[in-house]
Each structure stands twice: as structure tokens, then as C-alpha cells.
Amino acid sequence: MPSLSEETGGSASTLMPGATIGIVGGGQLGRMMALSAKYMGFRVGTLDPTEDCPTAQVADFQIVADYDDTAAIRALAERSDVLTYEFENVDADALDAVRDRVAIPQGTDLLRVTQNRIAEKTFINDHGIATAPWAPVNSRAELDAALEKIGYPAVLKTAEGGYDGHGQIVLHDADDLERVWSDDGFPPSILEGFVDFAYEASILVSGNGEDYVTFPVVRNIHCDNILHKTIMPAPMDADMQRRARELAVALAQGFELAGTLAIELFVCADGTLIANELAPRPHNSGHYTIEACDFDQYDLHVRGICGWPLAQPQALTPAAVMVNVLGQHVGPTRAAIPEHPEWHVHDYGKAEAKHNRKMGHITVLTDDPERTVAELDATGCWADITDR
Known part of the structure; x- marks a missing residue:
């Protein structure tokens, strides 16, 4: 088994290629995380109750079991050098039970805080950050x-x-x-x-337990509480961007973050930034980073949990627009692919396309996000949303 440069109390400082990353959860976030890890030379296993789930399709092995199955999590731990999770609804106690066998750099404090809205709001406020x-x-x-x-x-x-x-x-x-x-x-x-906000935004921060870097602030557009579009960059002046980065790093430091954390924000007309929710892993609003940044959110998540150094990610394009493909959009978008060479198409490999189920996303790199949003809307693929 690949060695660690140091190992203390079940956490690794540096994990080398050839080691195995175990992902608890098998959805699209785990899939993109696994693809990033594979490029870096890691092996990947996943635990998910659905056989041939999106992550399993690109991983080395899958353990088919429920997320709170302690025996299954132990089995994943025994086959892995480090464990991570791709969504919040993971049994923290089950993870704690295997910390004697495998490194869990994200820890479970982060998980417990973000699993409970009372704990989350308290944590945010305790770090001097405003909420509703x-x-x-x-x-x-x-x-x-x-x-x-x-x-x-x-x-x-x-x-x-x-x-x-x-x-x-x-x-x-x-x-x-x-x-x-x-x-x-x-x-x-x-x-x-309720907060009287001008628009919704988010910022991603990644860490390796000591150093922290941030991605560009983006604007998010939701429909029926589901993210529809993300636009990079958000329409912020330099001072607001600085305050958003400082807010993100303060929270990351509070968690001694290893991996990627997403912070959803309300941006008020007077420039006030209000933290809405935290996500202790890569996030839907960060999918644009795959094409638009030199390091994407999954790269830095993997580097962070493996103890690698982190570079400040840089945007490779003036702007980008990411739009979700829900179940009802699969047919129209697939039909439109031949007419849109500019589309970066991501399909999550889910077996069944259900209404409002996230099935994939499309990213377009641009120098004019307003024009690109209009062009995406004009395709009619998202008419159920854009025509409202």
C-alpha cells in the first residue's frame, strides 16, 4: 500500500498517487471528484446503495450499501487510505467509528455543523458573519x-x-x-x-488544514429552490469580492478545512453579504470551474484531503455560464448538441431521467455572459424555467 509522508492520529499529511480514496456517496459530485482523483493517479472506491451509481461508473470499485451501514463503511475504510464524503447526509457516528483505521481529513465536526441548521447558523454567527x-x-x-x-x-x-x-x-x-x-x-x-437581497451568490474555499484558497464569487439563479444557472463572475466590485473571500477564509479556518467548502450568500443592494448555507464538499455552483479555472473545485478538494499544497485558482476565461440539465431537459439538450459546439456537456450517467432531477450540466465559456444567457434561453431547452 502506498506510504504516507507522515501519519498522526489517523490523519495523513501527504498521500501519494497509487493510494486509494474512498468516497461515501455515489452521486454526480462523487463522480467528478473521482475523475479528478484518477487524473492525479489515485484509485477510487465508493459506497452507495444504488448499484452502478454515477461515481461507480468511473471508480475502481463500489460497495453497495446504505450510508449509515457501519459494517459497509468499515469495509470501505479497510480498502482506502483516506475517506471523504460527497454530500451532507452521511452518518457522522459511522465515520467516527472507523477513524482508527483510515484518515478522514475533513473530520466529522464539519459534517455535524452543516447537517444541523441551528448548529450551522450558530457557527457562522460565532465567526462574526451575518445571517438572516x-x-x-x-x-x-x-x-x-x-x-x-x-x-x-x-x-x-x-x-x-x-x-x-x-x-x-x-x-x-x-x-x-x-x-x-x-x-x-x-x-x-x-x-x-426573509432577506431583501439583490441576488444570490456563492463562493468556494478549499484548504489542506493549514492553507486556504478561494474561487471567484459567482451569481446563482434558482427556480423552485433548485439551482438553474451559475454566472461567473458575480457583478461585484473589488471591495465586495475581498469581503467575500475574507468571509470564506474565516469559516475555513474555523473548521481547519481540508477539502472544499461552499458558502451560499445573499448579496444586498447596499453591498451587505449575508451567509445563507454551507455545504461541506464541492457544490453545484462550482461546476463551472472544471473548464473555467486552472484548478477546479474537485482538484483542490482531492489535493486538500490528501495534504497537497494548494495554488490560488485562476480563471482562464473572462466569464462562464453553467446551466443545470434536469430530467425534463435531457431530451431537448441532447437534440441541440449538434448545433452547439461551444457547449461543454456533462452527463452524470443516471439511469432514470425524472422531473427536476439533476441529470447533468452544460458550461459555456464567454466574454459576454449576458449574451450567453440569452443564447441559452433562446434554444428553448429550458423553456419551463426561462419562460416564467
């Missing part, structure tokens, strides 16, 4: 009290679980309280006040 006004709520009475303080409109979110809008109830006025859970089924939750 929020309060923990565990009952209808606590919700009423929080609404008196925060007011309408607001959004009620379960503290754990949920993605792309799942586990959320938007409360515009008292009539919407009819949709709220009763006390006998009220999960631990938070109430967040």
Missing part, C-alpha cells in the same frame, strides 16, 4: 413567539435533512400556519426571516 434573522423552534408556541420577533414573511425549515426546498414551509402571513406541523409531529426546526 433566525430562531430555533420546536413547537407551535415557539413558532408563534419567533414570528412575533422576526415577523412575516419567513420560512420554516427543519433543522436537519432537506435539500432543494424540501423540508421548508414559506410563511407569507397567518393563513400559511395551516400548513405547519402539529405539536405531536413538530420536528426540531428554525424560523428564518
Whole structure:
């Protein structure tokens, strides 16, 4: 088995090519992570309950099991030199149980914080970073009290679980309280006040536990709580970009980050930056980096967890536009491919194209993002979104 330059307490300082990276999770993020790792000479294994999942199609082996299967995670650990995870809903206790056998440079503190919205908001605020006004709520009475303080409109979110809008109830006025859970089924939750923002953005930061680098700030456009487009760069002046980078590095330092962390932001008209959510791994809004940067978010995730040095990533193009391909867009985009040599097409290899399921993405490098967005819209491939 390839050796580590140093090994202390189950964490590696430098892992060399030929070693094995075990990825817990087998979706598209793991797939792109694995492809990056393979270019660097690593072997890759994945654990996922779906046989022939997207990551397994490009990995060296797959263990077919649920994410909380401790025996399966141990089996992956025994075949790996380092473990990482490609999404949040991984059993942190199961990972802790194998830390005596394999390095887990991301650790599980990062996972636990980002799995729980109360812990996440607290961590962000404790590092001097603004969030939307929020309060923990565990009952209808606590919700009423929080609404008196925060007011309408607001959004009620379960503290754990949920993605792309799942586990959320938007409360515009008292009539919407009819949709709220009763006390006998009220999960631990938070109430967040709405933010009057100009646009949504995100920034990625990567680290190796000691050094931290950031990617360009990007603008994100969502539809039905699902990311539709990412535009690089975000329309920010130099001061706002600097503050976004400082915010990202402060959070990375707080976690002693190894790998890539995504920070979703609200950008207010007065230039205020408000942190919305954290993702403890590469992120949908960072897919553009594959073509648009000299090191992409997956490269630096792999380098970070393997203890390699990190270079500040540089944009290779003035601008880029990334658009998601959901299930309903697969047919139209495939039909349009012959007419668009400028498209960088990524297909995730998922067996079934379902409505609103992320099936792939397309990136276009450009010097005029507004023109490129208009050209993408004009294809009609995303008419269900762009015609609204």
C-alpha cells in the first residue's frame, strides 16, 4: 500500500498517487471528484446503495450499501487510505467509528455543523458573519413567539435533512400556519426571516488544514429552490469580492478545512453579504470551474484531503455560464448538441431521467455572459424555467 509522508492520529499529511480514496456517496459530485482523483493517479472506491451509481461508473470499485451501514463503511475504510464524503447526509457516528483505521481529513465536526441548521447558523454567527434573522423552534408556541420577533414573511425549515426546498414551509402571513406541523409531529426546526437581497451568490474555499484558497464569487439563479444557472463572475466590485473571500477564509479556518467548502450568500443592494448555507464538499455552483479555472473545485478538494499544497485558482476565461440539465431537459439538450459546439456537456450517467432531477450540466465559456444567457434561453431547452 502506498506510504504516507507522515501519519498522526489517523490523519495523513501527504498521500501519494497509487493510494486509494474512498468516497461515501455515489452521486454526480462523487463522480467528478473521482475523475479528478484518477487524473492525479489515485484509485477510487465508493459506497452507495444504488448499484452502478454515477461515481461507480468511473471508480475502481463500489460497495453497495446504505450510508449509515457501519459494517459497509468499515469495509470501505479497510480498502482506502483516506475517506471523504460527497454530500451532507452521511452518518457522522459511522465515520467516527472507523477513524482508527483510515484518515478522514475533513473530520466529522464539519459534517455535524452543516447537517444541523441551528448548529450551522450558530457557527457562522460565532465567526462574526451575518445571517438572516433566525430562531430555533420546536413547537407551535415557539413558532408563534419567533414570528412575533422576526415577523412575516419567513420560512420554516427543519433543522436537519432537506435539500432543494424540501423540508421548508414559506410563511407569507397567518393563513400559511395551516400548513405547519402539529405539536405531536413538530420536528426540531428554525424560523428564518426573509432577506431583501439583490441576488444570490456563492463562493468556494478549499484548504489542506493549514492553507486556504478561494474561487471567484459567482451569481446563482434558482427556480423552485433548485439551482438553474451559475454566472461567473458575480457583478461585484473589488471591495465586495475581498469581503467575500475574507468571509470564506474565516469559516475555513474555523473548521481547519481540508477539502472544499461552499458558502451560499445573499448579496444586498447596499453591498451587505449575508451567509445563507454551507455545504461541506464541492457544490453545484462550482461546476463551472472544471473548464473555467486552472484548478477546479474537485482538484483542490482531492489535493486538500490528501495534504497537497494548494495554488490560488485562476480563471482562464473572462466569464462562464453553467446551466443545470434536469430530467425534463435531457431530451431537448441532447437534440441541440449538434448545433452547439461551444457547449461543454456533462452527463452524470443516471439511469432514470425524472422531473427536476439533476441529470447533468452544460458550461459555456464567454466574454459576454449576458449574451450567453440569452443564447441559452433562446434554444428553448429550458423553456419551463426561462419562460416564467
